[in-house]
Amino acid sequence: MKTKNRYKIGELAKLTGMTVEAIRFYESKNLIQASDRLPSGYRIFNAHELDKLWFVRRAKAVGFSLDEISELLELRLHPNDHSCQEVKQVTADKMAQIQEKIDELQSIHSSLNTLHQACCGGPESAEHCTILQILNSEAKL
Amino acid sequence: MKTKNRYKIGELAKLTGMTVEAIRFYESKNLIQASDRLPSGYRIFNAHELDKLWFVRRAKAVGFSLDEISELLELRLHPNDHSCQEVKQVTADKMAQIQEKIDELQSIHSSLNTLHQACCGGPESAEHCTILQILNSEAKL
DNA sequence: ATTGACTCTATAGTTAGCTTTAGAGTTTAT
DNA sequence: ATAAACTCTAAAGCTAACTATAGAGTCAAT
Numbered sequence: 278m279k280t281k282n283r284y285k286i287g288e289l290a291k292l293t294g295m296t297v298e299a300i301r302f303y304e305s306k307n308l309i310q311a312s313d314r315l316p317s318g319y320r321i322f323n324a325h326e327l328d329k330l331w332f333v334r335r336a337k338a339v340g341f342s343l344d345e346i347s348e349l350l351e352l353r354l355h356p357n358d359h360s361c362q363e364v365k366q367v368t369a370d371k372m373a374q375i376q377e378k379i380d381e382l383q384s385i386h387s388s389l390n391t392l393h394q395a396c397c398g399g400p401e402s403a404e405h406c407t408i409l410q411i412l413n414s415e416a417k418l
Numbered sequence: 419m420k421t422k423n424r425y426k427i428g429e430l431a432k433l434t435g436m437t438v439e440a441i442r443f444y445e446s447k448n449l450i451q452a453s454d455r456l457p458s459g460y461r462i463f464n465a466h467e468l469d470k471l472w473f474v475r476r477a478k479a480v481g482f483s484l485d486e487i488s489e490l491l492e493l494r495l496h497p498n499d500h501s502c503q504e505v506k507q508v509t510a511d512k513m514a515q516i517q518e519k520i521d522e523l524q525s526i527h528s529s530l531n532t533l534h535q536a537c538c539g540g541p542e543s544a545e546h547c548t549i550l551q552i553l554n555s556e557a558k559l
Numbered sequence: 560a561t562t563g564a565c566t567c568t569a570t571a572g573t574t575a576g577c578t579t580t581a582g583a584g585t586t587t588a589t
Numbered sequence: 590a591t592a593a594a595c596t597c598t599a600a601a602g603c604t605a606a607c608t609a610t611a612g613a614g615t616c617a618a619t
Contacts, residue, residue, distance in 0.1 A: 340481030368534040393509040
């Protein structure tokens with residue numbers, strides 16, 4: 278089964294839940310590129326660009342700016358050592374940054390969970406009553 | 419050892435790495451509150467407000483809006499079932515949302531790691547060369 | 560063949576989250 | 590006691606990331 282490979286901008290919008298205008302905006306920022314144009318000027322996008330749009334959505338949801346997303350999308354192995362060193366460096370930096378975000382999210386998640394459990398008569402309900410108090414008391418462990 | 423409990427706005431700024439103006443802005447949005455004012459009008463913040471500022475910083479870094487952060491900060495157990503149900507609901511929703519973010523971050527992290535390893539002669543360097551290709555190939559596993 | 564849905568470019572407007580500016584008073588270190 | 594550093598309010602300005610508007614052309618279904 279072959280997957281479709283020519284999408285008009287409105288189709289992309291429906292598939293990704295973005296607006297047509299947002300997609301044109303991302304194109305103007307070079308996050309994606311129309312793979313073709315009809316004689317009328319209509320943009321045509323291929324499946325690869327659709328994948329990129331999904332990536333943009335996901336990366337945005339976790340707090341990356343469009344500039345950072347652009348950097349991630351442009352990361353690619355090249356067959357020479359110069360760019361290889363660059364990729365090693367950038368990936369290492371980004372991974373560290375992402376790991377920090379994961380850690381933050383996990384501690385917020387765990388605080389929310391404590392709050393959730395303490396609801397309606399959990400054993401901690403007397404001592405802990407806000408996210409901050411939980412974050413602080415957990416930090417002391 | 420008692421921890422300090424009266425901070426002027428400039429001290430908070432130094433401690434948290436925020437600007438004085440940003441802190442006043444957060445106060446204007448009710449994310450934090452001055453616990454006191456000097457006769458001169460100078461704001462005085464206590465240690466609890468300092469903790470809140472740190473929370474704001476961390477939550478912002480993982481993509482929460484100030485409105486969402488405000489919601490999280492206001493979450494607290496109350497001694498009646500009505501608000502308890504609300505807290506249960508809100509915490510459950512936020513936890514699910516956070517878990518999604520963690521999953522996104524982990525898949526991006528793992529793609530970056532593959533890219534990182536493939537650099538300079540890793541075994542995958544021939545097949546995979548961008549984040550997207552890695553994300554896609556991993557999705558197929 | 561025509562009409563309704565879609566797309567184009569260009570430009571202006573919007574919202575969130577700050578930053579800057581201006582002018583005036585306050586604190587603190589010498 | 591005075592100057593440097595800090596703080597105040599109010600209002601305007603800025604950047605990122607869109608959204609909306611206008612006017613014109615295009616496509617698809619009847």
